[in-house]
Amino acid sequence: MTQQTPVSKAPGRGGAESVAPKRDPRLLATVASPKGWLDAFKRALRGGDLGALPVVIGLILIAVVFQSANDRFLSPQNLSNLTVQIAAIGLMTTGVIMVLLLGEIDLSIGSVAGLAAAALAVLAVKQGVSEWVAIALAVGLGLLVGLVHGFIFAKLGVPAFVVTLAGLLGWQGLHLYLMGADGTINTSPSGTIALLTQTYFVSFMGWAIAVLALGLYVVSVFLVERRRRLAGLPYKPLTGVLFRAALLAVPILGGVWVLNQYKGVPLAFLIFVGFVVALDLILRKTRYGRMVYAVGGNAEAARRAGINVDLIRISVFGIASALAALGGVMLTSRNFAASVSTGGGEELMMAIAAAVIGGTSLFGGRGNAYSALLGGLVLGAIASGLLLLQMNTSVRFMITAGVLLVAVILDSLSRRGRKTHARGGA
Amino acid sequence: MSTPVLELSGISKTFGAVRALSDVDFQVGEGEVVALLGDNGAGKSTLVKVISGAHPADSGGVITWDGKPVSIGTPADAQRLGIATIYQDLALCDNLDIVGNLFLGNEKLHFPGTLDEVEMESRARELLDSLSVRIPNLRVPVASLSGGQRQIIAIARSLLGQPRVVMLDEPTAALGVAQTAQVLDLIERLRDKGLGVLLISHNMADVRAVADRAMVLRLGRNAGDFPIADTSYEEIVAAITGAADNPVSRRSERTGASALATEDK
Numbered sequence: 001m002t003q004q005t006p007v008s009k010a011p012g013r014g015g016a017e018s019v020a021p022k023r024d025p026r027l028l029a030t031v032a033s034p035k036g037w038l039d040a041f042k043r044a045l046r047g048g049d050l051g052a053l054p055v056v057i058g059l060i061l062i063a064v065v066f067q068s069a070n071d072r073f074l075s076p077q078n079l080s081n082l083t084v085q086i087a088a089i090g091l092m093t094t095g096v097i098m099v100l101l102l103g104e105i106d107l108s109i110g111s112v113a114g115l116a117a118a119a120l121a122v123l124a125v126k127q128g129v130s131e132w133v134a135i136a137l138a139v140g141l142g143l144l145v146g147l148v149h150g151f152i153f154a155k156l157g158v159p160a161f162v163v164t165l166a167g168l169l170g171w172q173g174l175h176l177y178l179m180g181a182d183g184t185i186n187t188s189p190s191g192t193i194a195l196l197t198q199t200y201f202v203s204f205m206g207w208a209i210a211v212l213a214l215g216l217y218v219v220s221v222f223l224v225e226r227r228r229r230l231a232g233l234p235y236k237p238l239t240g241v242l243f244r245a246a247l248l249a250v251p252i253l254g255g256v257w258v259l260n261q262y263k264g265v266p267l268a269f270l271i272f273v274g275f276v277v278a279l280d281l282i283l284r285k286t287r288y289g290r291m292v293y294a295v296g297g298n299a300e301a302a303r304r305a306g307i308n309v310d311l312i313r314i315s316v317f318g319i320a321s322a323l324a325a326l327g328g329v330m331l332t333s334r335n336f337a338a339s340v341s342t343g344g345g346e347e348l349m350m351a352i353a354a355a356v357i358g359g360t361s362l363f364g365g366r367g368n369a370y371s372a373l374l375g376g377l378v379l380g381a382i383a384s385g386l387l388l389l390q391m392n393t394s395v396r397f398m399i400t401a402g403v404l405l406v407a408v409i410l411d412s413l414s415r416r417g418r419k420t421h422a423r424g425g426a
Numbered sequence: 427m428s429t430p431v432l433e434l435s436g437i438s439k440t441f442g443a444v445r446a447l448s449d450v451d452f453q454v455g456e457g458e459v460v461a462l463l464g465d466n467g468a469g470k471s472t473l474v475k476v477i478s479g480a481h482p483a484d485s486g487g488v489i490t491w492d493g494k495p496v497s498i499g500t501p502a503d504a505q506r507l508g509i510a511t512i513y514q515d516l517a518l519c520d521n522l523d524i525v526g527n528l529f530l531g532n533e534k535l536h537f538p539g540t541l542d543e544v545e546m547e548s549r550a551r552e553l554l555d556s557l558s559v560r561i562p563n564l565r566v567p568v569a570s571l572s573g574g575q576r577q578i579i580a581i582a583r584s585l586l587g588q589p590r591v592v593m594l595d596e597p598t599a600a601l602g603v604a605q606t607a608q609v610l611d612l613i614e615r616l617r618d619k620g621l622g623v624l625l626i627s628h629n630m631a632d633v634r635a636v637a638d639r640a641m642v643l644r645l646g647r648n649a650g651d652f653p654i655a656d657t658s659y660e661e662i663v664a665a666i667t668g669a670a671d672n673p674v675s676r677r678s679e680r681t682g683a684s685a686l687a688t689e690d691k
Contacts, residue, residue, distance in 0.1 A: 227544045233551070234563075285540040287533050290522075294530055297519035304517045305531030365521035 054410050055358060055374040058403070059381065066385030073385055076261035083259065083269035084197055086380035088113075088330035090272045092351040093358075093372040094279050095323030098316045100355055101283070101296045103364020104160035108149065108167030109351055112321045113328030114343030115171045116142050118178040120329055121185035121338035124193065131192035135329055142325020143318050145171060150317030154310040160317075168348070176340055184339040187332060196333040199267035206265035210256045213277075218245045268330060273373065275323070280369035292316060296365035327351075346397075353400060354379050357407040378403060429493045430455040431622045432477070432509070432591050437487035439472050446472040447483070447646045454591060454622040459613060461625045461637035461654070465666055469646040470626050474593055477624070478511040479504035510584035511593045518580055520569035524561065525550045527568050528583045553582055557615055574605025578612055585616075592616060593624040598632050610636050630659060644668050 066073040092109050099106040116138040123134040149167055153160045179185065187193050201209070221241050228235035236244075259265045283289035294302040295312045303309045327347070332338045356362060357378050358371025379400060386396045430453040439447040447469045454460045464470045475481040479501040483489070489496055491507050498504050504511070518527050525543070528550045536542040550564055559578055561571075568576055577597055584592060594613070598606040606629075613636050616623050627633050633640060634654060642649040642665040650665040 224544065228547075231544050231548045233544065233547050287535065287539075287541065290526060290530070290533060290541060293522060293526075294519045297521035298517070301517040301519050302530070304513075307531050365519070 052359060052370065052374060054407075055378060058357075058378055058406075059374070062378065062381045062385065066381070066388065070385070070388045073388055076258050078384060078388070079258050080262040080266060082377075082380050082384045084266045084334065085384065086376040087197070087266075087268040087272040088327045088334065089347055089350050089354065089379075090327075090372050090376035091275060091330060092324045092327035092347060093354040093376055094272075094275050094369060095320030095327075096351050096355045097358075097360050097367055097369060097372055098279070098292065099160070099320045100352075100360050100362060101292050101365060101367055102313060102316055103296045104153070104313075105352070106149070106164045106317065106320050106324075107161065107348065108145075108164040108171055109320065109324035109327075110343045110345075110348030111168050111171035111175065112142050112145050112324040112343070113331060113347060114175040114338075114341075115145070115178070116325030116328035117332040117338035117342040118175045118185075120193065120332055121187055122178050124191070125185050125187060131188070135193065138329055139322050139325045142328070143322040145325075146318035146321025147314055149321065150314030153317065154313040172344055175343070179338070179340050184337050186337045189336050193329065193333050194336055195267070196271070196330060197266070197268040198333075200264035201267065201270070202264055203260040206256045206260055209265065209270070210252050214245060214249055214252060217248065218242070221245075268333070271330075272376075275326075276369050276373050279372075283369055288312075288315075293365055298365075324351075350379055350400075353404045353407075356411065357403055359407075359411075361411050362408065363411075375407075431492060433490045433493075434477070434483075435488050435490075437473070437476060437489070438484045439469075439476055439481065440484055445646055447476070447643075450487075450643065450646070450648055452477075452641060454624055456590070456622055457617050457620045458639070459617050459623040459625060459637045461627060461633040461640045462643065463627075463633065463640050463662065463666055464643035464649070467645075468643040468666075470643055471595070472646075473643065474511065474595060474624070474626065477504065477509060477591075477593060479509075505587060505589075508588065508590040509593065510587060510589035510591070511595070512580050512584050512597065513595050518568050518576055518583075521567055523567055524564040524571075524579055527579060528553070528586060530583075532586065549586075553585065557582060557585075557612060559612070572605060573601050574608040577601065577605070577609050581609075581612060581616075589621065591622040591624065593626075595626045596628065597625070598627065598629060606632065630662070634659070642666055 063074060072078055092113060095109060096106060119141050120134050120138040123129040123137055124131050129137070145167070149160070149163050152158050152163045218241065221236075221244070222238065225235045225238075225241060256265060259269075283292065291302065291307050291312050294305065294307060295309050299309050302312075328343055331342050331347075335342070354375030355367070355371050356375070358367075358373070358375030360367025360371040360375075382399055382403065383396055386399070433453040435451045437447055437450045437452070438445065450469070450473060452460075452462075452473065462470050462473065472481065476483045477498065479498045482497075482499045489498060496503075496507060498507070498509075501511075519530065522530065525547050529546045534542040534545045534549070536545070547564055554561060554564075557578075559582065561575060568579060571579065581592070581594070581597070597609050597613075601609065610632060613623055613625065617636075617638075625633070625637060637654050640650075640652045640654055640657065640662055642652070642662065644666065645668075649668065650662075652662060652665070
């Protein structure tokens, strides 16, 4: 069943004088069986490589607790609303993750989201600009704001903390100024903006998207593993690839099934997941992503390797603010209005907390795009569950703080675990 | 001996009112390990920076590469010629894996512009095999490697540019005994591959172990060029300190043992 064909040497490559065994005997082989995967998994855990495990366990725990307290928690309607609710802050979190990967922080994303919401409402309602154009302009404004932050941080050497603290105040001020005398500007309940969070896909579309995504995943992973095998590198056999795909299929297909029980897969959630996947691909598969990790790991080393560190920093702040602005657009869409309080409340803290809870390190250079999805789901589930139990914000803040603290402690402990366990010998 | 790969003659370098190098000559040939020695402030680092292009030399000196005069004005010039410099602080990204670090800033891409991890890992494996470096898994973050392995990765990375001269600044300064031996082994392998190696070290034991020649700088001037094999430890120390009568030789005469591996800081 497994592809145990003997490895062929890479063609047309002279130079390797020593005929070394292709697989180092010290490298613990992962046996292609459920037990082998379990052993490899245990090794990874002991090495401090927790991955998404704590978050997934946390999510299951949250689901069990709230479901036993109120059986509407896992109802399709509640879960569907949950996915729409987390989309706005989730988009802001994806931006925060990029900044955290650099080892920096962006405190201004809440204000930028609010500013974008205000600009969107003023343009679309008061100026009568087409809603599509207004959305594009609002996101463009966010990008511009982020580039300014990045420029001041990278070129003038002001700590990002201070630059974005000024941004937090300043952009909120501009937000209030734009809103003028009215505290709220209502947007059209049937325009493009409203449709962002009011659109649901019919069941068939939901299934098609899910199956297509899974298929692309399996094919691309399989092709990579085949190339690795042909090049004589350690590779995962086909059964391993299929096993991982099956693990991934459970939440994806299950999610689509549940969402289809209500109105279907929401567009807002799909936009959020789409950005997460796109960011993940950029971070893992492109030179730009590699540069972001490098700058976050050791900026001096990155500079010596010929990477334009300033450009990376400026661009990351620009992307983060553009995503925050998109989050602001989503907030406006969901409320059918922009108000003086849009983005000025807990959004900033929740976006940063979601990134950290999802597993992105505050110490820079470590984390991935999926933290936004996982962390967003954890915080969204807590908020939604407590709302069902009719507990107010005070309880939610305290519980969220507890979860955040646990996440940061896990981050610190896993750092220590890696330091002590992953020694390469010699 | 045939023409040296890199030869500098009459090199001077002034910083404001300070003359860091005056009229210095230096050469390194293929398959030769030259130790650059000198007390602190003798001009070792300045000479390395002149060669690496970080601080171009004052006019007047001549630099030849394969016998042809060249000018090294920027680090890019030096890299184009085939000079690689590995600084003391290793310049590795702890969070990236070995392959990522080896190819940092020089990633291999394939069709849609995405990283070609397979190609990079194969090339990394080949490179490390050719240096007889055995690291089981190239996909671990370099943070988890030992100091010696990290130094080896830093050196291996510089070899991807196919240099002909490699300059190592204190490669063993922070390493333990076994790790130092690994790095010294690697230096010998570089020599066997025909590379010219310029080794800056304060550790006389290392210098005696791998260097063919020791070039001593003192107060920015040449203070001697010794074949290691037939030069005593005391002679080199005398050249470094500028006198036969110095604390180290006095002590070794008194105790009768040759002091080894003293850091002359």
